[in-house]
Amino acid sequence: MALVSIAFRGTTLEYGTPGQPLVILLHDWYGRLSGMEDYGIPLAQRGFHVLVPDLFNGWAATSAADAAILLGRLTPSAALGTISELVHSGRTYGAPRVGLVGFSVGGWLALLMAQSGNLDAVVAYDAVLNNREPGVLPCPVQLHFAGVNGPDPESFVARLLADGTTLERFDDFTAARSFASTSIPTLTTQSDALAFARTTQFLERYLLD
Numbered sequence: 001m002a003l004v005s006i007a008f009r010g011t012t013l014e015y016g017t018p019g020q021p022l023v024i025l026l027h028d029w030y031g032r033l034s035g036m037e038d039y040g041i042p043l044a045q046r047g048f049h050v051l052v053p054d055l056f057n058g059w060a061a062t063s064a065a066d067a068a069i070l071l072g073r074l075t076p077s078a079a080l081g082t083i084s085e086l087v088h089s090g091r092t093y094g095a096p097r098v099g100l101v102g103f104s105v106g107g108w109l110a111l112l113m114a115q116s117g118n119l120d121a122v123v124a125y126d127a128v129l130n131n132r133e134p135g136v137l138p139c140p141v142q143l144h145f146a147g148v149n150g151p152d153p154e155s156f157v158a159r160l161l162a163d164g165t166t167l168e169r170f171d172d173f174t175a176a177r178s179f180a181s182t183s184i185p186t187l188t189t190q191s192d193a194l195a196f197a198r199t200t201q202f203l204e205r206y207l208l209d
Contacts, residue, residue, distance in 0.1 A: 023048045028103035028106055030062070098207075101123040110127070121203060
């Protein structure tokens with residue numbers, strides 16, 4: 001096992017100005033690697049206040065085997081509590097709208113959190129809710145699925161459509177799973193850039209005035 005100790009471990013990274021529309025970025029099962037900064041800074045430059053929590057208590061992985069170990073340590077209820085506190089804090093400091101962007105396990109947590117009704121938009125990469133996780137997602141949802149190794153989205157997508165959820169779906173058959181983990185060699189630059197552009201446009205549509 002070769003886990004990596006990350007910078008600013010256990011803290012929440014922040015970009016932009018409190019009081020602007022809030023976007024919370026939730027890392028994938030590799031942990032909060034440097035690719036999250038590549039999302040956070042450009043979003044802040046577009047007028048968002050961006051927060052990036054560390055859900056793995058200071059650790060990250062650079063292999064799927066080690067990522068699975070970190071995932072096994074995650075307590076979903078604690079992670080959802082952390083996210084809920086950030087949403088509440090953002091509202092307290094004047095954020096008019098709040099959205100989540102999550103990757104892999106972060107996407108799953110984002111979708112679970114969206115059921116609370118406290119979000120204005122959610123973007124999930126390679127994540128679905130299963131039939132044991134029922135509930136309506138009342139905010140607009142954007143889903144991104146990689147062409148290989150991703151979850152089967154069809155039943156979840158059908159459920160969202162049946163519920164009347166505002167939905168955008170994109171399938172990228174040139175990408176592997178970890179869109180935001182740019183230190184993991186499973187992603188083409190083109191697929192990552194296109195997904196980021198689509199995510200940004202979606203957030204601007206539903207969070208900015």
